[in-house]
Amino acid sequence: MDKGCGPKNTISAATKPTLGKRALQCGEAMAILGTESRERKRSSGGGLALLWKTQVQLDVVNYTDHHILAKVVEDDGFEWMLTCFYGWPKSSQKKKSWALLSHLSTFVRGPWFFIGDFNAILHSNEKQSKFPPQFNQMDEFRLALDACNVADLGFVGYPFTWNNKRPGAANTRMRLDQAVANMGWREKFHASTVTHLYSHASNHRPLILQTRVGWRKQHRNSRAFWFEEACLLWEDCEKTVQESWCNVGSALSVLKRTKEKISKCGADLAAWGSLKTQPATEEIKNLQKQVEELSKEKATEENGSALLEARSRAQLAVLTNPGSVQVWSPPTGSVYKLNFDAAVFTSTRSSSVGVIVRNSLGEVMAGLSAHGPAVANSEEAEALACRKAIEFAIDAGFMDLVIEGDNAAVMKATASPRLDRSRLGHIYDDIRMLAAGFRSWSVGCVKRSANSTAHCLARFASQLEEELVWLEESPPPALDSLYVDASLLNDE
Structure with missing residues (x-):
């Protein structure tokens, strides 16, 4: 581990690293070589090494041949746990890796990050070989990470980290090396990136993590203010602009003075607009x-x-006021429109899904209200709801669909043909694979006001023990929303 000075720090990991002329033997906890500290555990089948600069506050908690657990203290006092991991390579021993992860979780309280060679993959697109991936092993890996409340941090660069370097059809490439972290760690270092580097000699690519605190993202409930012509309808708008413009301008240069005025005026308008509602x-x-x-x-x-x-x-x-609220619009011809939404219940972190399918006349063809799994955030809930909605549409026999949701990130990822390498990438891959079975399909992102029926059904699921399905009948929990949609449709 190499932590540099400045706004970003770096952690690098590679499999089977060397330590120069002197290697630490098994049982030798620490050696000081020059200005560096090194921790080494080695076995005949592989090994781990942890290197850190002496100015870094790091204490090794425990280690085995397959892990090193350490506590790191940042300059601002922020504490987090670091785990370097080496998974058992043989299929018959994979369960030992997951048992070790479970055991390590008992030592951790708070932010947790670990990196290393897990000798396992999370998703089928992380393997390129004539031999298919073993889905039961992928499921076990996912469950092990879920039990530790950690998630894949994604990566930048070449998609595979290991190559058996055999020619032709015998070649196999996999993403065996990964970096994962829990929510506490990700919230602190939310601007961090993991990059797959190039390796000339090794069959593993090194991983480098750049830990950046970065700029704080705007709170989801704190919406940015945009100045529009409609703002001029408020009596105090002009007064706010005039006062702001006249009270700034100490710079000698006209250009600099104008820049000061624009900056101050923008800040004052944002503060003024945050208190306003159309x-x-x-x-x-x-x-x-x-x-x-x-x-x-x-x-x-x-x-x-x-x-x-x-x-x-x-x-x-x-x-x-047609511009103030977006309303639901029907599909055209023989195409059906599927609206879905997710609800997240903060007390339990559980989620639920609501789905409504309607025809060009606005008539309800099918509806669903169902529970979902525990999720880390709303995007994960919406992505899972989208997948559930498409599975529901397939089971109901729909072939031509317009799919609408109100989460822009999810709809954009669903529509994108590119490989998604985020921690939710496997969900988006599933969505596109399922949707490929439709005769025709398209996606759209709408405001909550145009997705209210699906939202009602998602909220209603909290009262259910089992999922509820309606076929060619209006779901009672969403009657009011359906009434409003139908009324607006009839008046168009």
Whole structure:
């Protein structure tokens, strides 16, 4: 491990490293050679070496022939656990690797990162050979990582890290070397990258991890403010601009003074705009909330009248402000439109999925409300929901589909023909493979307001013990949303 000075640090790993003229024998915990510290465990079938600079705060916790576990303390006091790993190469011994991972997790509390040669692959596209991958071994590897709450960090560079260097059809290439980490580590070093380097002599490519704290990503709930012509409708907009423009400008150069004014004006407008909401959008949200609350109440004549009035007002607000909220639009011809959504329940980290399939008349062809697995974040939940939705459509016999969701990252990855090397890449690969069975299909990203029916079904799944399917009938949990969609459709 080599940690340099400056804004980024580097960790490098390679299989079977050498330590120069003096190698540490098994049982010799540490040796100081010059200004470097080195930790070595070696066996006849492979080995591990950990090297770090003396100014790095690192303490070795424990080690075996197949791992080194250490605690690292950053300059700012941030502590994290580092594991260097070497998995058993024989298929009959793979379970020992996963048992060791499980054992190591008992020593870890907090951020955790490990890197090394796992002698295993996570996904079928990580192997290029005439021999097919063993899916049971891939599943066991995934389960072992899931049990440790860690995920693949992805990589940059050549897709395979190991090559048997045999010619022709006998050649096999695999991604055996990986870097994984848990959420605590990824949140601290969220701008980090793993790169596969070139190796001339070894059959393994070295991995280099560059740990960067980077710029903090904007909080998901903190939306950026965009100045639009509609902002001029607010009375205090012009006043904000004038005050900001006139109160800045100490630089001697006209150009620098103008740059100062623009920068200050932009910051003031952003602060001003963050407190504003489009009046029409706010009204629509309030009316939709009112409809939802009235729908939950016991049905009475008085309640029914109030519900109809609220629905009409919400519909009118949407129609008179077409740019404020996106509405669901039907497919054309004999094509069906599938909308899906996921819900994540923060208390349990569990997820759920909602799916609705409609024809060109807006009629419901099929619906699904089902539980999903525990997830790390909303993108993972949405990606899994997309895969579940497509599996549902295949089972229901649909052949021509428009697939819509409201997560831009998921829809972009689904539509992309490129190999996805992120930790969710295997899910997107599954989605494209499944969708290839359709006669025709396309994807689109919509706002939540145009995906509300699927969202209702996803939220409803939290009340279910088993998944619920509707065929050619309107799902009761989404009747209000379907009513609004149908009303807007009829008025177009």
